[in-house]
């Protein structure tokens with residue numbers, strides 16, 4: 723492990739995009755090699771740090787979509803373009819894009835779970851020839867919780883999309899939970915495929931069970947976990963579930979392993 727990896731470095735905020743009242747996307751200047759699904763420890767001096775997934779990446783910038791929930795994130799929401807965010811990383815495992823290539827891909831995401839999988843979706847949106855087909859089921863609580871509206875519109879043009887709101891009727895959205903729509907995926911017509919599930923733990927649990935019920939083998943399912951972390955490098959044990967260090971072996975897990983951690 724490089725020593726530098728543990729040292730937070732300042733990065734300029736280039737732009738702040740307001741997604742919802744409590745979720746903003748921060749675009750920061752960064753010339754770093756990051757894999758889809760990895761996270762950074764984002765910090766402010768004398769305040770603290772929090773693990774945050776990369777939600778998009780480009781030439782010399784990264785985006786983080788942050789929900790304002792506590793000590794660190796409250797302070798981050800006071801920042802403006804031109805201010806600095808401190809970061810160390812990237813950390814963790816990533817979605818195995820090469821394994822998904824030339825196959826069918828199903829992405830099932832709930833709420834802020836869209837954020838860690840957004841860069842993977844953007845990758846296949848920009849490289850549609852790398853994938854046979856992509857089915858994207860995204861669910862949000864209500865209209866005011868919808869994230870990445872522009873991306874959702876764009877994805878409709880290249881992916882098979884189903885967007886749902888838990889219990890609000892809005893044009894372009896079904897009503898109900900994402901799990902209710904999994905049976906619409908034509909798994910039996912796919913030659914080879916993978917399924918990504920990201921969202922709150924209960925949603926991932928029930929979405930995975932629904933996939934299994936529809937004949938999806940465990941090893942085709944991939945999930946990403948948000949777990950309390952501190953060091954992010956396997957030293958403190960904060961992220962441990964039984965013997966598994968989520969910061970090192972995750973956050974992206976194959977379901978064959980994740981099933982032990984989800985219950």
Ligand SMILES: Cc1cc2nc3c(=O)[nH]c(=O)nc-3n(C[C@H](O)[C@H](O)[C@H](O)COP(=O)(O)OP(=O)(O)OC[C@H]3O[C@@H](n4cnc5c(N)ncnc54)[C@H](O)[C@@H]3O)c2cc1C
Nearest residue numbers: 761772773774775787788789791792793794795948949973
């Ligand atoms: C791999 C990974 C990726 C992540 N990616 C993202 C991401 O992309 N975007 C994102 O927004 N978040 C993400 N998270 C979650 C984020 O790291 C946490 O929400 C983090 O705790 C926020 O830090 P904070 O200091 O602002 O909040 P904290 O102060 O740590 O509060 C976090 C939660 O604990 C509750 N809480 C705080 N203090 C108390 C208390 N005394 N009693 C009871 N409850 C309390 C708060 O209400 C809040 O719900 C990720 C987590 C992981 C592990």
Ligand code: FES
Nearest residue numbers: 952954958959969
């Ligand atoms: S967060 Fe410290 S060991 Fe994983």
